[in-house]
Amino acid sequence: xxxxxxQFFLYILTFGLSIxxxxxxxxxxxxxxxxxxxxxxxxxxxxxxxxxxxxFYGIWGIIISKLIMNNLSISENIIENIILxxxxxxxxxxxxxxxxxxxxxxxxxxxxxxxxxPILFFSVFSLAFLGAGLLFxxxxxxxxxxxxxxxxxxxxxxxxxxxxSSGFLLIVxxxxxxxxVDFLRRIALIFILAPFSLIIFYFLxxxxxxxxxFFVLFYFITPALVSALxxxxxxxxxxxxxxxxxxxxxxREFGISNRECEIIREICDGxxxxxxxxxxxxxxxxxxxxxxxxxxxxGVSSRVQLVNLVNEKIKPGxxxxxx
Numbered sequence: 001x002x003x004x005x006x007q008f009f010l011y012i013l014t015f016g017l018s019i020x021x022x023x024x025x026x027x028x029x030x031x032x033x034x035x036x037x038x039x040x041x042x043x044x045x046x047x048x049x050x051x052x053x054x055x056f057y058g059i060w061g062i063i064i065s066k067l068i069m070n071n072l073s074i075s076e077n078i079i080e081n082i083i084l085x086x087x088x089x090x091x092x093x094x095x096x097x098x099x100x101x102x103x104x105x106x107x108x109x110x111x112x113x114x115x116x117x118p119i120l121f122f123s124v125f126s127l128a129f130l131g132a133g134l135l136f137x138x139x140x141x142x143x144x145x146x147x148x149x150x151x152x153x154x155x156x157x158x159x160x161x162x163x164x165s166s167g168f169l170l171i172v173x174x175x176x177x178x179x180x181v182d183f184l185r186r187i188a189l190i191f192i193l194a195p196f197s198l199i200i201f202y203f204l205x206x207x208x209x210x211x212x213x214f215f216v217l218f219y220f221i222t223p224a225l226v227s228a229l230x231x232x233x234x235x236x237x238x239x240x241x242x243x244x245x246x247x248x249x250x251x252r253e254f255g256i257s258n259r260e261c262e263i264i265r266e267i268c269d270g271x272x273x274x275x276x277x278x279x280x281x282x283x284x285x286x287x288x289x290x291x292x293x294x295x296x297x298x299g300v301s302s303r304v305q306l307v308n309l310v311n312e313k314i315k316p317g318x319x320x321x322x323x
Contacts (some may be wrong), residue, residue, distance in 0.1 A: 007209060008067075010210075011063060011067075014216055014217060015060065016031050016155070017217060018055065018056070018060070018216065018217070018220045021056070021217075021221055021224040022052040022056075022220060023054075023175075023222040024224050024227070024228065025048045025052070025176070025220075025223050025224035025226075025228075026045065026048055026049060026052065026227060027047055028047050028224075028227045028230075028231045029041055029045040029227045029230070030042045030196045030231065031231075032044075032045075032227075032231060033045045036168055037138065040104060040107035040108060040296070041109055041230070043100050043103045043104040044104050044226070044227065044230065046096075046100045047097050047101045047223070048097075048099035048223040048224075048226075048227060050093045050096040050097035050100065051097040051223045052096075052223065053090075054060060054090045054091075054094045054097065055216075055219050055220055056092040057086060057089075057090040057093065058086055058087040058091075058093075058094065058155075059087075059089035059216055059219060060216075061083075061087075061090070062083050062086050062087065062287075063081050063320070064089070066083060069082065072081065084147075084151065085317050086191075087130065087151050087152060087155060088151060090133070091129055094155065094159075095122070095125045095129070098125075098159070098162040099118070099122070101162060101163070101166055101191075102162065102165070102166060102199075104166075105166040105169050105170060105191075106169075106221070108170060108184065108187070109169065109170065109173050110289065110293065110296075111173065112290060135289050136299075145293065152202065152322065153202075156195070156198060156199050156202060159195050159198070160195040160196065160199065163191045163192065163194060163195040164191070164192050164195065165193035166188075166191045167188040167189070167190075167191035168188070168192070170184055170185075170187060170188035170191070171184075171185065171188045174257070183229070183233050183255075187226060187229065190222060190225060190226060190229075194218070194222040197218050198215060198219060200220055201214045201215035202215050206305050207263070209274060213234060232256065243313055243314065244313050244314050245314075246263060247261060247264065247265060247268075247310065247314060250310065250313050250314060253295045254295060254298050255297055256297055258269035259280075259290065260293060260294050262280060262298075263276060263280070263287065263290045263291065263294065263295060263307065264310065266279060266280070267291070267303055267306060268306075268307050268310055273287045273288060273291070284307065291303075294306065295298040
């Protein structure tokens, strides 16, 4: 990788943009994590954090080390051997981000993660990492040949598998989500298209210099974009109106559906889940599912908190809601 003056300037600019995107993504998701402690923003925050850590270590580590070592009297072979360490040793961060991306997906679809899932996931990837470590040892001993492209291609393919799986889970699984369906489809589209874009930019980087810069930028843009979309959709409490004229206005602000709004009204009237199911002609499990989504969207964890929220947020009227 030989840097001309213009390309050097573009990479410096890209590095600054990467830091900015990282700051925007992490601070936004962390803010929402604090505002909605019962919601799905913890997994989003940590998914982004591990993704950005790998981005700076596994991607910028390669670029910066090449930039430095190309100006030193070091053979190309030694440079290639050294920079192989960056994407390889950063893989644990990437594995953690993949796991949290799947957990984030499950939470968006109100899917309870099986107890065995973390054990199965990390067992499979730990064995794969150990196997890759043995191959790397043989490479250092000179028994096999591995180049940087082999490692990056493998990582990109695994990233494609995880991200596309997350995207299709969001679209295909019939369970109702904790966010509006149209919004969920936008998130799914990002998860599906982003890894394909990374692969395209990577393969173009060999013949198109700017493709390498687009590859780096797109890696950092994707998590930040997910965070920004959720911020616009969820609106933390500090930017929500302090009071609403009606329950309907409150429901619209929190992205609550008409059916969920009916259930809130029944809960505030003191109805039990069974009474709500009989009154609205829906199953008891459907009432529980709706209630769970209402809690997630409003950031509460119980009926009492929900009723208190309604009483606090709706302007007093002639018939105040009673818990």
